[in-house]
Amino acid sequence: MLLLDEPLSNLDAKLREQARAWLKRLQADLGITTLYVTHDQDEALTLSDRIAVMFDGVMTQVGTPHEVYEHPATAAVAAFVGSCNFLIGTVEQMRADQVDVRLQATGAIVSVATTEDWLPGAPVTVAVRPEKLKIVTEEPGSRDLNVLDTEVVTKAYVGSRYEYMLRLGDIAVQVVAPDGSLDGAVRLVFAPGDAHVFPGASGPSTEVLDLMKVAA
Template sequence: MPEIRVSHMAKTFGDVSVLHDIDFDVKDGEFFTLLGPSGCGKSTTLNCIAGLEDPTEGAIAIGDRALVDRSKRIYVPTEERNLGMVFQSYALWPHMTIKKNLAFPLNIRHADRADRDRRIHEALDKVGLAHLENRYPHQLSGGQQQRVALARALVYSPTVLLLDEPLSNLDAKLREQARAWLKRLQSDLGITTLYVTHDQDEALTLSDRIAVMFDGVMTQIGSPKEIYERPATAAVAAFVGSCNFMLGTVEQMLTDHVQVRLQATGTIVTVATDTDWLPGSPVTVAVRPERLSIVADEPGSRDLNVLETEVVTTAYVGSRYEYILRLGDVAVQVVSPDGSLTGAVRLVFGPDDAHVFPGESGPGTEALDLMKVTA
């Protein structure tokens, strides 16, 4: 299967610019996800590749075949791109049986009856629904309709599969099952897949690589582990998973570490960094809840950062307890297997457990303000 290559693509609607210099590639057989909040441009990016939108600038290619190149005036119509697409709504014809829904794209391509019937049976068999070919969409569950939509996208052997939030209409439990099934099917078929979602769990579970988008810009591209453990910005850290943000000021650099005085308490913490920071610079320290440990006594190691906090709320969520702790006038989220913690406790984290980002603006401080604890 060929790779997808998007080069310096931009898109405007009237005077509104919705995509800015979008540049990425999807490797052969890769499961690549566009992740971001509503309105960030991920679906517009997908629609430009599918041919449902026309980019204002840039180029799109599948393998060696150019689909769009604005500088060379190349534009391949949607129906000639041979791309499979599954929409959020599934878009199944309600008056047609499942078999006829799958036959529709094959009839457009003038497939003969024997070839059409074979392809339909194979596609439905791949999604485990060959025995339901004579039912109508309203006679199927949401999960089954989702699989029919996927089978219809696969029935004519597309070069690339495009998925626009196909699991968003499923309930939580069924969505978990669908994730595992979809990833297994994509891996078995080896088809290059571009997936759009705003659900971080879907992105982390399904993807080989993820592109995180904000306001029409790709902020970071990397593996799920890279995106989660080494976010490029505070915005990425805030959107992908839970994260605590603490405002502060740089005290001094120590080779590959920076010392930061926290605004909330005046405590100095040490964070590993590969950036040179100037003393006095405003920064935001970010720490994932699971990277924080709650201890009753002073830790033995001097390398650890220690914060004096107080338990505000405790919530039992099955496999763990989630705490909100008071740190000065702001709140910190922590997870722990111990549900007996109360009163004054110490938070501990190592220099490698945190990240430091420039400035005191953006999603980091917004999240901080929303979590402020009143006295």
């Protein structure tokens, strides 16, 4: 077994990317089981066949990179593996395989696909990845989509995409989009199946809120 404990931590970004590809090829060529410890999410997702996410020495979730990223077991896993927005709310009602949640930030109701039963009034957190959100300037055609009124606070060009920070009530929401011309009041759209709901209320980080206040 090959044991690697953050072996690329002292390399710059370009060298890290090249070294990841080299390690992946080496591991495949040798066919050797490798245990790779890292705090870098990209390394974990690109190098692993299976990922174990640990908090305080306890494995919270074990699965393939796709399973861990697309179906996080807890809000903590969703926050640690990739970027994620967290919207605090309370359960309004259950409808077949969906739960309606009233958001604390705006009072709007969003629907989230779920396989669990949720009691009305229960505090929950809706988690949705930035790439699952779509910014539109007009009313979407489908009534099955969640639509939230937001406002562009900041945007940054990062080569292949633009990263937006939107104001949703008193919180900030991160979104990625190919269009860099969006500004002012916009609508945020996502499908019920593109979000997750977790028990309890764990809000966005203080750092994100502070950034939004500075930008405003």
